Amino acid sequence: MIDINTFNPRLQILFSVILTLVVGLLWYKTKMWLVPVVFVLTPLVLIGLLRIPFYIVITFIIFSYFRIHEAFPMMMPLRIPLAFSLASFFVLGWHIFLSNNIKIYWSTELTLVCLFLGWATFGIMFAYNKNAAFSTFSGVLSKVWVMTIAICWLVRSIHHFRIATYLYVVAGAMIGLKAISNKLEGIGLVEGTRVTISRNLGSLIGDPNDLSLVLMFPMSFTLSNLLQPNIGKLHRLLLAVAYVILFWAIIATQSRGGLMGIMTVTGYFAFKRIKNKLYIVAGAAMLLPILLVMAGVSDRSSGGAAEGGVDESAMGRIYAWMAAWGMAVANPFTGVGINNFYLNYYLFSPHWDGKNHAVHSTWFQVLAETGFVGLALLITLITMLFRRLWRTEVDSRVLPTSERNAIVTCNDGIFAGLLAFCVAGTFLTQGFTWPLYILLSMTVALAKILSERLAVEDLVKVDKEAINCTSCIK
Incomplete structure (x- = not known):
């Protein structure tokens, strides 16, 4: 660690004099009073950020x-x-x-995510459109990669964990309220009924499917915190309101992937709390048609009741998935390159209707853009994440009740979110966006926090046993 107090006093004086002269010279030349203010405030701001x-x-x-x-x-x-x-x-x-x-540490999950993202990066050299692939890497993927590891190292306590989950809930509620407002006012609707946000600005949430994905992520944390024991009535009420907002907003997108996500998140918590699983199956059978009616999916111009047989939306997905398979077969190791599916749709699709289409599936996106190797790495990574989450819940049972409840609440939110990712990911394209990688980093961080806490418990147990042995000898 660099500490200026370890410098020679003469060097400190010299550094101070030089800095003062620089500030004075700039102020003399520019006559701007902001110059000394900026030089004074900048170090203070940087110190604040470091804390x-x-x-x-x-x-x-x-x-x-x-x-x-x-x-x-x-x-x-x-x-x-x-x-x-x-x-x-x-x-x-x-x-x-x-x-x-x-504290710098590493885990199997971090190795796998680096292998997966590294393979996607390696595929840029063989991408059909290298500029598009590199643009996605520099604009999105590189940031996701760095921040995934950063969250693992920066979330150092359950307190940090709880703050992060609540911030996700608040942000999700804000976006949900905006979506509801747009729906009620008829702003930016796709196909006349499906809500979007800032579509006119080319926003990433300007697509109803992507918007449902964004809203689904905080839903798992909302429900996890809502169902935890021993929270205040006002706290529970606010979480319930946030859940209703997210539920309503996802319904307004009329995204079938979003509806499957709602079913998955709700079903996970029902599975953990209801002993008779037949009730869960019966509830799911009744809930799904209710959700379809509430969402008004039959009113959609694509995939609605007006289309007989296999609707246009479903056939579009099937054609896209066939195109993805063709891309993988033609390029089995590296695929066509990240962000290249849409650009190569015409070359590989069995059906051409005059325009390119998105893949609408995380699994087929990864298969098409990173090949069979990339898909294998992704499946292995997700399998390891589920294993780690299960292990965390089992290991937390030895902790005191209050600490165990805190860890299980966070663990349940992540588990439900990851399940929703896997299910909704079948219909939504999210292979190289934030949700999976945030869930991964939180999984690794929670496992690290638990391992440190268990180490402390083991030391306490050893000390107690040593004291008891000493007492017995006496």
């Missing part, structure tokens, strides 16, 4: 994933994601290389 690395990174992730600045365009001139991305890299670099405040 809150967790909040800097979490804020960057929330704005990048939930696109809050696009949902509320008056924030766009502030360039908040860019500002917090620069602050995040500065803070991370400082604490990793120049201080000892961050």
Whole structure:
């Protein structure tokens, strides 16, 4: 760690004099009173940022994933994601290389995610359109990669964990309220009925399927916190309101993948709390048609009741998946390259209707764009994540009730979110977006926190046994 107090006093004086002269010279030449103010405030701001690395990174992730600045365009001139991305890299670099405040560790899951993302990056060299692939890597994938590891190292306590989950809930509720408002006012509707946000600005949540994905992510954490024991009535009421907002907003997207996500999240918590599983099956059988009616899926111009047999939306997905399989067969090792499915749809689709289409499936997206190797790595990674989450819940049983409840609440939110990712991912394209990687980093961080806590418990147990042995000898 670099400490200026270890420098020679003469060097400190010389450094101070030089800095003062520089500030004075700039002020003399520019006559701008802001110059000395900036030089005074900048070190203070940087010191402040260094003290809150967790909040800097979490804020960057929330704005990048939930696109809050696009949902509320008056924030766009502030360039908040860019500002917090620069602050995040500065803070991370400082604490990793120049201080000892961050504990660096590794795990099997981090190795697998690096192999998967590394393979996707390697495939850029063989991509059909290298510019499109590199643009996605530099604009999205590289940030996701770095921040995935950053969250693992920065979430150092259950307190951090709870703050992160609640921030996701608040951000999700904000986007949900915006979606509901757009639905009620008829703003940005696709096909006349499906809600979007800032579609006119080209926002990432300007597609109803992507919007449902964004809203589904915080739903698992909302329900997990809502069902935890021993919380206040006001606390529970606010979480219930947030759940209703998210539920309503997802329904308004009329996304069948989103509806499957709702079923998955709700079903997971029902499975854990209802002993007779027949009730769950019966409830699911009744809930699904109710959700379809509430969402008004039959009113959609694509995939609605007006289309007989296999509807246009379903056939579009089938054609896209056939195209993805063709891309993988033609390029079994590296695929066609990230962000290249849409550009190569014409070359591999068995049916051409005059325009390219998205793949509408995480699994087929990864298969087409990274080949069979990439898909195998992704499936292995997700399998290891489920195993780690199961192991965390089992190991937490030896902890005191209050600590165990806190860990299980966080673990349940992640587990439900990962299940929803797998199910909804069959119909939504999210292979290289934030949800999976946030869930991964939180899984690894929670397992690390638990392992440290169990180590403390073991030491306490050993000390008690030693004291008891000493007493017996006496």
